[in-house]
Amino acid sequence: MMIKKLPRNRAGRDWVVGDLHGCFELLRRLMKTIGFNPQTDRLISVGDLVDRGPDSHLVGEWLAQPWFHAVRGNHEQMALDAMRNPLEDLDRHLRNGGRWLSEMPPAERDACVAALAQLPLAIEIDSEVGKIGVVHADCPGNDWSALAERLAANCPSAEDYDTLLWSRERVFDRGAGHVNGVALLLVGHTPQDHAIRYDNVMHLDTGAVYGGKLTLFCLDDFVEVSLPAGSEHAARYQLH
Numbered sequence: 001m002m003i004k005k006l007p008r009n010r011a012g013r014d015w016v017v018g019d020l021h022g023c024f025e026l027l028r029r030l031m032k033t034i035g036f037n038p039q040t041d042r043l044i045s046v047g048d049l050v051d052r053g054p055d056s057h058l059v060g061e062w063l064a065q066p067w068f069h070a071v072r073g074n075h076e077q078m079a080l081d082a083m084r085n086p087l088e089d090l091d092r093h094l095r096n097g098g099r100w101l102s103e104m105p106p107a108e109r110d111a112c113v114a115a116l117a118q119l120p121l122a123i124e125i126d127s128e129v130g131k132i133g134v135v136h137a138d139c140p141g142n143d144w145s146a147l148a149e150r151l152a153a154n155c156p157s158a159e160d161y162d163t164l165l166w167s168r169e170r171v172f173d174r175g176a177g178h179v180n181g182v183a184l185l186l187v188g189h190t191p192q193d194h195a196i197r198y199d200n201v202m203h204l205d206t207g208a209v210y211g212g213k214l215t216l217f218c219l220d221d222f223v224e225v226s227l228p229a230g231s232e233h234a235a236r237y238q239l240h
């Protein structure tokens with residue numbers, strides 16, 4: 001399943017969280033701050049759940065929760081590539097904070113890889129304001145409907161993968177035009193000092209793992225809430 005469609009949540013609130021990179025304890029504290037209700041609320045991640053930070057090995061437990069949904073980030077892709085093709089790709093994952101996966105007991109590692117392999121490239125959420133999209137980096141061609149069709153048909157192009165998982169142009173250029181077919185698109189991938197919107201694209205990576213902060217964005221009232229990260233686990237920021 002390359003695109004996951006979530007029906008409207010009429011019972012509770014939907015929150016989208018920026019890049020976690022293993023900072024699950026910070027996330028737990030942030031969820032407590034907002035009074036997250038697992039019975040009715042949903043939490044959606046923009047990807048890059050793992051690597052570099054303290055608790056990447058907990059990713060499987062988080063992904064098993066019925067209220068937690070995530071798209072695949074470039075770090076999940078690197079982890080999957082490393083396990084599928086270690087001769088070519090393991091080294092790159094290790095260099096990018098992926099040692100935790102290689103150090104896991106084999107059975108746990110297999111379960112973790114299976115969970116990561118299930119992650120869709122995009123999530124589409126029905127909401128009061130229309131469709132809301134979530135991808136890790138950006139939407140190819142500013143055309144959500146066309147992307148959703150290719151993903152539903154299981155035939156994304158190499159270019160789709162590249163843009164969805166790796167693009168930083170919209171941030172570097174401070175905008176890249178309106179994304180058609182969604183009211184709002186939420187992304188992560190490129191650390192910012194604070195959550196920032198260009199066109200109808202909200203950037204939620206606020207560099208938690210680099211000693212910045214972790215940000216949650218509420219899809220019901222468009223409020224954002226952040227908690228500063230402790231400096232003890234801060235990874236050195238590199239663009240990968």
Ligand SMILES: [Mn+2]
Nearest residue numbers: 048073074189
């Ligand atoms: Mn990323």
